[in-house]
Amino acid sequence: MIYPHNFEQKIGFDQVRQLLKDKCLSSLGKERVENMNFLVQYDDIDERLNQIAEFVRVIQEEDNFPDQYFFDVRPSLKRIRVEGMYLDEQELFDLRRSLETIRNIVRFLQKTEEEDGDTPYPSLKKLAGEVEVFPQLIIQIDRILDKYGKIKDNASPELARIRKELMTTMSGISRSLHNILRHAQAEGIVDKDVTPTMRDGRLVIPVAPGLKRKIKGIVHDESASGKTVFIEPSEVVEANNRIRELEADERREIIRILTAFTDSVRPTTPEILQSYEFLAEIDFIRAKSRFAIQTTSIKPILENKQLVDWTMAVHPLLQMSLARHGKKVVPLDIELNTEQRILVISGPNAGGKSVCLKTVGLLQYMLQCGMLIPLHERSHAGIFQHIFMDIGDEQSIEDDLSTYSSHLTNMKMMMKNCNEQSLILIDEFGGGTEPQIGAAIAESVLKRYNTKGTYGVITTHYQNLKHYAEDHEGIINGAMLYDRHLMQPLFQLQIGNPGSSFAVEIARKIGLPEEVIADASEIVGSEYINADKYLQDIVRDKRYWENKRQNIRQREKQMEEAIAKYEAESKELKEAKKEIIRQAKEQAEQLLQESNAKIENTIRSIKEAQADKEKTRMARQELVDFRQAIEKLSADEKEEKISRKMEKLEEKQNRKKEKKQAPTQAKEQTVKIPPISVGTLVKLKGQSSTGEVLEVSGKNATVVFGNIKTNVKLDRLEHSAAVPKKMGTVKSTFVSSETHDQMYEKKLSFKQDIDVRGMRGDVALQAVTYFIDDAILVGMDRVRILHGTGTGILRVLIRQYLQTVPGIKHFADEHVQFGGAGITVVDLA
Structure with a gap:
């Protein structure tokens, strides 16, 4: 119950109702707006609110919702219930387009599904569930009407015959008139620029009043000024009469076609009218949704109680x-x-x-x-x-x-x-x-x-x-x-x-x-004035403390965010430290493996040398030197090595700034360093192993590190500060043609992508470490690491490691079309 009778006017709902009408596409929706009333059943209200909330999403998220043709043909459908009445061309065209809209809306709501199989618009789908569409009726109308809403020539054989004869007759009249006109122009009866025109549906020739006797025919009309009369030449009178007859035949045939179609539609009129009720409801929902978007309205949490x-x-x-x-x-x-x-x-x-x-x-x-x-x-x-x-x-x-x-x-x-x-x-x-x-x-x-x-x-x-x-x-x-x-x-x-x-x-x-x-x-009285004053003071104080409380809440929120950020950074730093220690242990393990390989190579060299004491002595001396170099790596030096890697993580940004601020100085220092040539003792940037340059070719150099000979870019090498050793030709004896072939084969079979998705953090990091080392060894320019998006932890660990590798020039997300944040592209120096 609503009281009083002008309730809507007093609260402004009459204006809301008018705004909704303005947003409707047809009288279908406007009628629903006019009949909109106050509901008291929870289920009814909830269902309608859900429909609007879903349609708001349709408007905001869907581009192909079919809302082009909302025509109200209900008056026409009700009129043809009487036998003998028929739909004219325009009514039939509006019926066809609106039925197509109903069909497309129903298809849209029934076909739209999410990945899990559920529809994102359940209430609207339910609304469209029982609606009947008429595809065969649309096909029937398409046989009669063209895309402009006019009756087709082939709507019936009789109509095709009539229109063909009509065109032939009109062409004959046009030719006759032009012949008469050219003859009249040649004799000076009419001007050169005069053309045939239409009067009362008949083709005529405009002639000056004084010369109208020169052309035999019927005068049909004259201009308002009286300076021109329109004559139908006697040669085309009969043809024009035939055109009138054919036009009447055409109209009768069109009425017959429309009547026959209407007779076939008449039994299904109640079902069609019911479908138009759905179209009216969609127009109504659409108007309410548009109003909701305009006023930033939402569906609140609805409860079935007074609240x-x-x-x-x-x-x-x-x-x-x-x-x-x-x-x-x-x-x-x-x-x-x-x-x-x-x-x-x-x-x-x-x-x-x-x-x-x-x-x-x-x-x-x-x-x-x-x-x-x-x-x-x-x-x-x-x-x-x-x-x-x-x-x-x-x-x-x-x-x-x-x-x-x-x-x-x-x-x-x-x-x-x-x-x-x-x-x-x-x-x-x-x-x-x-x-x-x-x-x-x-x-x-x-x-x-x-x-x-x-x-x-x-x-x-x-x-x-x-x-x-x-x-x-x-x-x-x-x-x-x-x-x-x-x-x-x-x-x-x-x-x-x-x-x-x-x-x-x-x-x-x-x-x-x-x-x-x-x-x-x-x-x-003072008592009243004081009471009012105290009331004002209470309101003022409450407002003051409310603002204070709001400020405290904001400060607490900022503090919580700062603490959370600090804890996250601290956790990240601890994880990075653990990772560096793990890498150091892996390097130690690798060093041990190299030691075993060195011993085996030395034993093999001694066996191959057999009685050659000099070669045996040199092999033993190399083993002794290698052992001494390992022993020099004391516990303090290992700890210092770990600290240096930690500093690299923390000071990376500072190094970038220094490079930007002093490019000239860096250039000068680069110039002072002597170029790398054959025989120069070098090491890879960021590494400690010393090797000797055997050959320089363009931007590349062939370097031997221990018993491994490899091809390295010059800009990845730097001078070694180690004391030069006597590195005779014996070193080259350790690099056989088999080793060269293995390196070449490894470069050919090297894959530029590695997939670590689903691996644990430490396993994935170890795999990436070996992958990057191999990529640097075989001279790759770019590689890709597939780690997926997920929680992002794997991506963070891998990128923290990549920041510590000097041989990496740049790394970033893959292009969004090829994987985006789930893939890291690494450019090697």
């Missing part, structure tokens, strides 16, 4: 009005529940009390009419069986009602019909009569509302109502805030304390004489 728990709710009409002037509406936070069912709002005039009241009324009414409403998504909303309102002046000369009488009439109506499922909205409760008796009656009525368990929002200036709300359960005070320093309303609702009317402050701001204000203060 108002709204956050950041706004009046949509006020929002649009202020937006046109570049202003924003102040959002409303309000809560009505079983503990605080009735909110008594007080505060200054023009402070927003009535707007607050109308916002509650309009949004609740919109919601129960199946519309989304503008508020925050964490808001909760309930359902009321009745909404009663008493707003504004209801004087009536006809009914002999004064303002106060109309208020009392409304109060009586509400008390009689309200219950625990009702929502009452009363503006200026108890106003319109002598204040003392008006306040007393208002308090008594409020008591009855509270006893019945009614929910409501009431605005007032009466102190006794504020005290009553303070002292009784189920009722709570609220205040519209006011800035005492700027002397202007803030339009913010604060629940918990009553508000001051600021009557004295406003009177002083307007400029009322101070002695008048003083006299008024004496009349009401």
